[in-house]
Amino acid sequence: MRFFSWRKMIGLMMAMMFCLVAAACSDGSASETDSESAENEISITYRSGGGTNKGLTDWLNEEVIPQFEEEHPDVNVKLAPLEVNEGDYFAKVSLLLQSENTAPDIVTEDTFMVNSDASAGYLEPLDERIEGWDEWDSITENVKNGVIAQDGKIYGVPYNTDSRGLWYNKELLEQAGVEVPWEPKSWDDILAAATAVKENLPDDVVPLWMNSGKATGEATSMQTFQMLLYGTDDPLYDHESQKWIVESDGLLDSFKFIDTVYEQDLGPELSQVLNGQGGTVAYQQLMPQGKLAIGLDGIWQTGNWHEDGAAPWPEAFDTLGFAAMPTQNGEAPGTTSMSGGWALSIPAKSNSKDLAWEFIKLASTKENNLKLQLKDGNLTPREDVAQEPEYLEMEMFEEASSFLENTHFRPAVDKYPNVSTVIQTLVENVVSDKITPEEAVEQYKQEVTEIVGEDLVTSK
Amino acid sequence: MRADVQTQRNQIGSSSIGKKKKDPTALRSVLFLLPSWILLLIFFIGPILLTFYFSFTNLALTGTQAQNIEFVGFQNFVSMFEDPTFRISVMKTIVFLFLSAIVGQQILGFLLAILMKEKNPTFRRLIGIIVIAGWVTPEIVVAFCWVAFLNDNGTLNMILNAIGLESITWLYTFPMISVCIANIWHGTAFSMMVFQASLDDVPKTIEEAATIDGASRLQVLIRIILPMVKGSIVTNMILVTLQTLGVFTLIFTMTGGGPGTSTQTLPIFMYNQAFVNYQLGYGTAISLVLLVIGIIASLFYIRSMKVKI
The missing domain is CATH 3.40.190.10 (Periplasmic binding protein-like II)
Incomplete structure (x- = not known):
C-alpha cells in the first residue's frame, strides 16, 4: 500500500493531465497528418437546423454525392452543416474560412456576402476554372452579377435565385x-x-x-x-x-x-x-x-x-x-x-480545390440543378432549366418568375x-x-x- | 512539504533580486517555473496585449478590412461615445448590475445567511442545498430553465391560465426584470456562502455583551455584525460585480439582448458589434471599456467602505 502513496498518485495524475493538454495543444500538427490521409475527402458547409435547407441536404445526399462518389470512387464527401440562425451563419463562416484547419472545401455563400468575403481574401477566384467550363454561359446574366466581387473576379457558382x-x-x-x-x-x-x-x-x-x-x-x-x-x-x-x-x-x-x-x-x-x-x-x-x-x-x-x-x-x-x-x-x-440567391464557393484555404471544383461542376449541371429546384422550391439561375416543363409546372413558380420582371438586387458593394x-x-x-x-x-x-x-x- | 516550498520561495525571491548568483537551486527554480511562465505569457498576457492593439485598429471579420488592418487611433472610442446605443447599453448594464448583483444577490444573500445563522444544522443544510442548486447549475441550463418557465407557453403562464388569469409575454413585456430574477436565482448562493462564513466568525461573546448592555437585535446587526463583516461585504461586492458585468450567456439565451435594446448590456453590445456587425476592432474597444468599468467599480467599493484588501 505504501507503494501507492498519495504523492505519487498526484504526481502520476499531473503527468497524465500534462500529456492530455500537450496532446490537445498539438492539434495543428496532428491535423496536418490528418489532412494528408484525408486528401481524398472534401467537406461542404451550409446552414441547417430547424428544417432549414432540408431540400439542399436531401439533394446533396441523394443526388450529387452518389454521382460524385461514383465518378471518384476514392473520394469521400463529407457534409459539415452549421446549425445556427441566419445572422450567425455568416459570422461563423467568416471565422471558419480564416484558418486552414477549419476551412471547408466548399461553402454555400449568400450572394450578398460574396463581395465582402472575397475582399477579405477568404474565397478563391474561379475565373481561370470557369474559362474552360461552357456551362457558365447558361447562367442568367443578372444572377452572375451577384458572385462578381468589386475586383471584377468571379467567386462562386450560383445554384439558386429567388423572388x-x-x-x-x-x-x-x-x-x-x-x-x-x-x-x-x-x-x-x-x-x-x-x-x-x-x-x-x-x-x-x-x-x-x-x-x-x-x-x-x-x-x-x-x-x-x-x-x-x-x-x-x-x-x-x-x-x-x-x-x-x-x-x-x-x-x-x-x-x-x-x-x-x-x-x-x-x-x-x-x-x-x-x-x-x-x-x-x-x-x-x-x-x-x-x-x-x-x-x-x-x-x-x-x-x-x-x-x-x-x-x-x-x-x-x-x-x-x-x-x-x-x-x-x-x-x-x-x-x-x-x-438574391446562393452560390457554391471554394474557400481560399481549402486544401482540395481541384476536387471541390469538380464537385461544383457536377452540382451545377442542368439535370442536377433542376433536381435541386424541384426539391428545394427555389428559382433556378440557369436559363435552360427555366424552360423545362417539369420546372414550369411547379406550383407558384409562374407567379414567382413573373415577379422577376420588376425585381431588384441588393447593392453588391463593400x-x-x-x-x-x-x-x-x-x-x-x-x-x-x-x-x-x-x-x-x-x-x-x-x-x-x-x-x-x-x-x-x-x-x- | 510546507518547509520545502518556503525555502524554495525564498530562493526564488533572492534569485530575482540578484544576490547569491551562484546558488545552484536558482536555476532549478527558474526551470521549474518556466513552463507556467510561458503558458501565462502565451495564453494570458499575449491576448491582453493583442486586445489593446486591436482596439485601436479597424479590424473586421469580413470585407477589405479583414485583410488590411489599419491603425485608427482613438477612432473606435470616439465613435463609441457618439453612439446612442452605447449609452443605452451602459445604462442597461448599470441597471442590471444594480438590480441583480447589488440589490438581489448581495442583500438576499446576506438575509439568507443571517436568517440561517445559528439555526438547526438540518434546516441549514436543507436550505443551503436548495439555494446552492441554483449556483451549481451551469449558466446555459439556468437560462433554458428560465426560458421554459417564462416563455409564452411556459410554466408560469400555464399556472396563470389555470387560475383564470391571462398569459403575459414575460420575456418581452418585462425583459430586464426577467433576466435579473434569473441572475439572482443563479448567483445568490455565492453571496450567501461568503456571508455565512464571515458571520460564523463573529464571536458570540461580543453579541451577548451588546445584548446585555441593552442593544436591540437591529442595533446588534447594524452596530456590531455589519462592521465586523465589512471586509467580506466589499470582497463579495467586487466579486459579484465583476461576475455580473461579464454575464453574457444568460441574457443572450433568454432575450438575445432584446426586444430592441431592452436588455442589451455591454457584453451583448460587444458581441453584436464584433460578430453581427463584423467590426472586431470596435468590439475589442468595447471590451476594454468594460474592463475599465469593472476597475472603477471595484475601486469605488474599496474607497467607500474604507477597507484594505
Whole structure:
C-alpha cells in the first residue's frame, strides 16, 4: 500500500493531465497528418437546423454525392452543416474560412456576402476554372452579377435565385371579406386587408407576418425593409453617384409602414417574430394551421410544404395565393420584388480545390440543378432549366418568375452586410417601440455614415 | 512539504533580486517555473496585449478590412461615445448590475445567511442545498430553465391560465426584470456562502455583551455584525460585480439582448458589434471599456467602505 502513496498518485495524475493538454495543444500538427490521409475527402458547409435547407441536404445526399462518389470512387464527401440562425451563419463562416484547419472545401455563400468575403481574401477566384467550363454561359446574366466581387473576379457558382412576394391564405381573406385572387395595388391595400382579417376573424389568426427582428438577420433587412423601400422612389444605394442614400422619404415611409403594422396590432406577437426561429414558426406552423393570413416572404417557402419538405402540406397550393408586392402608392411599374440567391464557393484555404471544383461542376449541371429546384422550391439561375416543363409546372413558380420582371438586387458593394445589420437593428427597435420611425432614419443616417464614411453618403 | 516550498520561495525571491548568483537551486527554480511562465505569457498576457492593439485598429471579420488592418487611433472610442446605443447599453448594464448583483444577490444573500445563522444544522443544510442548486447549475441550463418557465407557453403562464388569469409575454413585456430574477436565482448562493462564513466568525461573546448592555437585535446587526463583516461585504461586492458585468450567456439565451435594446448590456453590445456587425476592432474597444468599468467599480467599493484588501 505504501507503494501507492498519495504523492505519487498526484504526481502520476499531473503527468497524465500534462500529456492530455500537450496532446490537445498539438492539434495543428496532428491535423496536418490528418489532412494528408484525408486528401481524398472534401467537406461542404451550409446552414441547417430547424428544417432549414432540408431540400439542399436531401439533394446533396441523394443526388450529387452518389454521382460524385461514383465518378471518384476514392473520394469521400463529407457534409459539415452549421446549425445556427441566419445572422450567425455568416459570422461563423467568416471565422471558419480564416484558418486552414477549419476551412471547408466548399461553402454555400449568400450572394450578398460574396463581395465582402472575397475582399477579405477568404474565397478563391474561379475565373481561370470557369474559362474552360461552357456551362457558365447558361447562367442568367443578372444572377452572375451577384458572385462578381468589386475586383471584377468571379467567386462562386450560383445554384439558386429567388423572388419575394405576399403569401396569402385565400380562405381566410375570403372570410374576412377581401376579394380573391388578391391583388393589392398599394401599401394601403395591404393594411386594409390585414385590418379586415383582424376585425373579422378570431384573435389567434395573425393578419400580417413580416420578419422584423435582429435574430432573423438578412430576412428582416431584405424580405421586409427592402421589399418596402424598393417600392418607393428611393433605393438603398445610388449606383450613379455610388453613394448610400441615408436620408429619404422612402426610408421614413418604410419604417412608418412597419411601425403602423405593429401599432395597429396587425402583426404577430413580438415574442414570436423577434425570435430566430420566427420564419419557421410562421411557414411551418401558423400558415398550415390556418392561423396566418398574409406573409411577406420568398418563393422558397413552398419547399416546406412539398411531400418531402419540413412541414408537408398538400393542400397548400389550393389554399394559398402568391401576390406581387405593390409599390407604395401603385407607382409604375406597379409591383416590386427583391432577388438574391446562393452560390457554391471554394474557400481560399481549402486544401482540395481541384476536387471541390469538380464537385461544383457536377452540382451545377442542368439535370442536377433542376433536381435541386424541384426539391428545394427555389428559382433556378440557369436559363435552360427555366424552360423545362417539369420546372414550369411547379406550383407558384409562374407567379414567382413573373415577379422577376420588376425585381431588384441588393447593392453588391463593400459594406452592404454592415448596412444591412444596421437596418435589422433599427427595424427591431421600431417594432418594439424603442424608437420612432423618425428617430430610426436619424440613427440610420448616423450609423451608415459612420460605417461607409462621409464622402460615400447622400440625401434625397 | 510546507518547509520545502518556503525555502524554495525564498530562493526564488533572492534569485530575482540578484544576490547569491551562484546558488545552484536558482536555476532549478527558474526551470521549474518556466513552463507556467510561458503558458501565462502565451495564453494570458499575449491576448491582453493583442486586445489593446486591436482596439485601436479597424479590424473586421469580413470585407477589405479583414485583410488590411489599419491603425485608427482613438477612432473606435470616439465613435463609441457618439453612439446612442452605447449609452443605452451602459445604462442597461448599470441597471442590471444594480438590480441583480447589488440589490438581489448581495442583500438576499446576506438575509439568507443571517436568517440561517445559528439555526438547526438540518434546516441549514436543507436550505443551503436548495439555494446552492441554483449556483451549481451551469449558466446555459439556468437560462433554458428560465426560458421554459417564462416563455409564452411556459410554466408560469400555464399556472396563470389555470387560475383564470391571462398569459403575459414575460420575456418581452418585462425583459430586464426577467433576466435579473434569473441572475439572482443563479448567483445568490455565492453571496450567501461568503456571508455565512464571515458571520460564523463573529464571536458570540461580543453579541451577548451588546445584548446585555441593552442593544436591540437591529442595533446588534447594524452596530456590531455589519462592521465586523465589512471586509467580506466589499470582497463579495467586487466579486459579484465583476461576475455580473461579464454575464453574457444568460441574457443572450433568454432575450438575445432584446426586444430592441431592452436588455442589451455591454457584453451583448460587444458581441453584436464584433460578430453581427463584423467590426472586431470596435468590439475589442468595447471590451476594454468594460474592463475599465469593472476597475472603477471595484475601486469605488474599496474607497467607500474604507477597507484594505
